[in-house]
Amino acid sequence: MSQPLLSVQNLDVSFTFQDGDYAALKNISFSVYPKEIVGIVGESGCGKSLTSHAILGMLPTNAMIKKGSIQYRGTDLVSLTNEEWQSIRGSAISMIFQEPMTSLNPLLTIGRQISEVLKKHTGFCNKEIKEMTIALMKEVGLPRAEELYRAYPHQLSGGMRQRVVIAIALIGEADLVIADEPTTALDVTIQLQILELFRKLKQTRNTSLVFISHDWGVIRKVCDRVIVMYAGHIVEEGPIEEILQHPKHPYTQGLIQSIPDYKKRGEPLHTIPGRVPALRERRGGCPFVDRCSLRMDICQTTYPEGKKHGNHQVKCHLYAQEAINI
Numbered sequence: 001m002s003q004p005l006l007s008v009q010n011l012d013v014s015f016t017f018q019d020g021d022y023a024a025l026k027n028i029s030f031s032v033y034p035k036e037i038v039g040i041v042g043e044s045g046c047g048k049s050l051t052s053h054a055i056l057g058m059l060p061t062n063a064m065i066k067k068g069s070i071q072y073r074g075t076d077l078v079s080l081t082n083e084e085w086q087s088i089r090g091s092a093i094s095m096i097f098q099e100p101m102t103s104l105n106p107l108l109t110i111g112r113q114i115s116e117v118l119k120k121h122t123g124f125c126n127k128e129i130k131e132m133t134i135a136l137m138k139e140v141g142l143p144r145a146e147e148l149y150r151a152y153p154h155q156l157s158g159g160m161r162q163r164v165v166i167a168i169a170l171i172g173e174a175d176l177v178i179a180d181e182p183t184t185a186l187d188v189t190i191q192l193q194i195l196e197l198f199r200k201l202k203q204t205r206n207t208s209l210v211f212i213s214h215d216w217g218v219i220r221k222v223c224d225r226v227i228v229m230y231a232g233h234i235v236e237e238g239p240i241e242e243i244l245q246h247p248k249h250p251y252t253q254g255l256i257q258s259i260p261d262y263k264k265r266g267e268p269l270h271t272i273p274g275r276v277p278a279l280r281e282r283r284g285g286c287p288f289v290d291r292c293s294l295r296m297d298i299c300q301t302t303y304p305e306g307k308k309h310g311n312h313q314v315k316c317h318l319y320a321q322e323a324i325n326i
């Protein structure tokens with residue numbers, strides 16, 4: 001297999017509050033390979049956004065990387081200065097957020113916003129920049145690009161605005177794009193069109209993507225591999241179809257059983273009882289122990305080691321006797 005583009009190893013991130021430090025990410029390790037789309041799923045508060053913010057050097061001021069490394073093309077980002085990290089953002093690695101309006105300036109036309117970023121990244125003259133802007137707008141599927149060039153963000157639909165944000169994210173020719181719930185605010189048909197666009201970009205631009213979502217349908221549509229997070233830990237990881245067909249961790253099993261199935265219309269929806277513990281409520285042992293119907297005594301006290309079953313990995317004591325340690 002080729003070298004990973006991104007390799008996160010044993011990453012711990014904590015928040016500092018008045019009464020002490022609280023771990024929000026524990027021992028996070030995963031890699032993203034060239035031209036790969038990796039999904040991150042998990043309930044609210046599991047640490048999906050925090051993981052992406054750590055990769056981009058955009059942690060909140062009260063959060064800190066305590067341990068671990070984030071290697072991008074062999075360079076450890078953790079040791080970079082703020083300026084160096086800033087030069088990586090938007091060029092090598094770029095980010096797309098859930099709500100496109102937060103990334104766009106409401107007072108500037110679409111054409112101007114794309115052009116300004118293009119100007120920063122290239123030395124071309126205004127005429128060339130305009131041509132590049134229109135070409136980029138067409139590449140991300142914006143209709144009537146010449147006309148939209150003069151439009152303001154509020155004149156566009158949510159789906160079109162997200163295409164503008166994607167266009168801007170592509171300008172620095174980033175080879176890794178991190179998209180945090182990029183389609184959640186869109187209705188289903190527009191969602192599908194944006195997902196199709198991500199798949200196309202992987203093919204045409206060789207872009208790798210980390211795709212954060214609550215929605216397994218969305219993850220299944222675009223991702224090659226999926227990482228399941230729970231309470232700041234990665235509990236399972238593997239190829240998307242393998243995880244959907246044969247989930248091993250009771251948390252993943254619960255999440256997959258909770259996917260609404262129209263064939264089971266009328267039957268009660270499955271839910272995982274309880275909720276993700278807040279940072280202050282987290283303690284040793286397996287993070288899922290309080291909600292797990294299959295818990296054993298050891299789960300209360302000991303964090304499970306990772307086990308590898310081919311390219312499927314799980315951290316759960318149920319599999320202690322099986323497979324190989326990772």
Ligand SMILES: Nc1ncnc2c1ncn2[C@@H]1O[C@H](COP(=O)(O)OP(=O)(O)OP(=O)(O)O)[C@@H](O)[C@H]1O
Binds near residue numbers: 278
């Ligand atoms: N600025 C902050 N100050 C304190 N705690 C924070 C801050 N940002 C995040 N957290 C905590 O860190 C944990 C992980 O948060 P994160 O935003 O990564 O969750 P998430 O998986 O992205 O959830 P969601 O699906 O709701 O976006 C949560 O417990 C959250 O409360």
Ligand SMILES: [Mg+2]
Binds near residue numbers: 048049050180
């Ligand atoms: Mg989030």
